[in-house]
Amino acid sequence: xxxxxxxxxxxxxxxxxxxxxxxxxxxxxxxxxxxxxxxxxxxxxxxxxxxxxxxxxxxxxxxxxxxxxxxxxxxxxxxxxxxxxxxxxxxxxxxxxxxxxxxxxxxxxxxxxxxxxxxxxxxxxxxxxxxxxxxxxxxxxxxxxxxxxxxxxxxxxxxxxxxxxxxxxxxxxxxxxxxxxxxxxxxxxxxxxxxxxxxxxxxxxxxxxxxxxxxxxxxxxxxxxxxxxxxxxxxxxxxxxxxxxxxxxxxxxxxxxxxxxxxxxxxxxxxxxxxxxxxxxxxxxxxxxxxxxxxxxxxxxxxxxxxxxxxxxxxxxxxxxxxxxxxxxxxxxxxxxxxxxxxx
Numbered sequence: 001x002x003x004x005x006x007x008x009x010x011x012x013x014x015x016x017x018x019x020x021x022x023x024x025x026x027x028x029x030x031x032x033x034x035x036x037x038x039x040x041x042x043x044x045x046x047x048x049x050x051x052x053x054x055x056x057x058x059x060x061x062x063x064x065x066x067x068x069x070x071x072x073x074x075x076x077x078x079x080x081x082x083x084x085x086x087x088x089x090x091x092x093x094x095x096x097x098x099x100x101x102x103x104x105x106x107x108x109x110x111x112x113x114x115x116x117x118x119x120x121x122x123x124x125x126x127x128x129x130x131x132x133x134x135x136x137x138x139x140x141x142x143x144x145x146x147x148x149x150x151x152x153x154x155x156x157x158x159x160x161x162x163x164x165x166x167x168x169x170x171x172x173x174x175x176x177x178x179x180x181x182x183x184x185x186x187x188x189x190x191x192x193x194x195x196x197x198x199x200x201x202x203x204x205x206x207x208x209x210x211x212x213x214x215x216x217x218x219x220x221x222x223x224x225x226x227x228x229x230x231x232x233x234x235x236x237x238x239x240x241x242x243x244x245x246x247x248x249x250x251x252x253x254x255x256x257x258x259x260x261x262x263x264x265x266x267x268x269x270x271x272x273x274x275x276x277x278x279x280x281x282x283x284x285x286x287x288x289x290x291x292x293x294x295x296x297x298x299x300x301x302x303x304x305x306x307x308x309x310x311x312x313x314x315x316x317x318x319x320x321x322x323x324x325x326x327x328x329x330x331x332x333x334x335x336x337x338x339x340x341x342x343x344x
């Protein structure tokens with residue numbers, strides 16, 4: 001009874017106070033992370049007498065009474081653009097693109113900052129050194145590609161192949177040698193001196209002379225050949241030989257480095273020799289004379305020293321095999337090899 005009298009007395013006072021009548025009581029809000037605080041501040045629309053939406057009748061609206069065509073007409077009358085009536089074929093969409101210029105390229109700069117501090121003679125010497133270091137340098141290489149002992153049924157032999165060169169990227173002087181020595185004597189030995197010129201990124205054309213130290217009788221040859229890397233990284237060497245007696249022969253070699261790891265390399269290798277003439281005094285028949293196949297597994301201790309082991313198989317063919325049989329020699333021979341590949 002006491003609380004009822006207090007509320008009834010307070011209500012006329014609240015309605016009579018202008019400040020209390022114009023301010024809505026704060027809405028009750030449950031705490032929560034997604035409920036921002038509800039505040040209400042008077043704005044100009046309220047001061048100007050904007051209708052109170054709380055007093056509006058939001059009863060059922062008849063949306064079917066709205067005419068869409070009338071709305072479109074009103075929008076068109078209001079200035080809306082009707083794109084369906086535009087002729088896009090007459091519009092120049094490339095007008096904004098810049099035209100590609102055909103002016104010549106600017107000249108290379110001729111003023112260098114270093115010339116402010118160094119004389120013309122010092123700059124010329126520096127440029128000559130730069131050209132030498134980037135393509136004009138003289139470099140050299142000496143490599144024993146094969147230096148191995150071959151263990152066969154009859155005897156142990158020592159076989160070698162190597163080359164050295166000096167020059168630049170285009171022109172070089174090349175010195176090659178290969179041979180085979182038995183337990184008692186040197187069975188074959190040759191030396192080639194060649195001029196080598198690069199004819200592409202991967203191949204060199206070579207020309208020069210070859211001299212056979214053994215076997216007797218000695219021969220001198222003119223040499224025309226090539227050396228390089230074929231597709232799929234096959235190292236290839238080929239040469240045509242013309243002796244001082246007019247004898248013509250050829251040789252083709254190839255090898256491939258299959259890297260099992262960064263240091264362990266398996267190398268198959270092949271060599272084929274052909275002769276256009278029958279040379280009885282050197283036990284060499286015409287046609288395909290001999291073929292040598294090898295498989296070597298080497299380990300790069302460093303990039304300059306690589307010991308290896310493997311097998312080698314050599315066979316004589318055609319008339320050359322007949323000469324071997326007549327001399328009491330084997331036509332073919334398989335050997336175990338052990339050696340080292342070294343670069344100096």
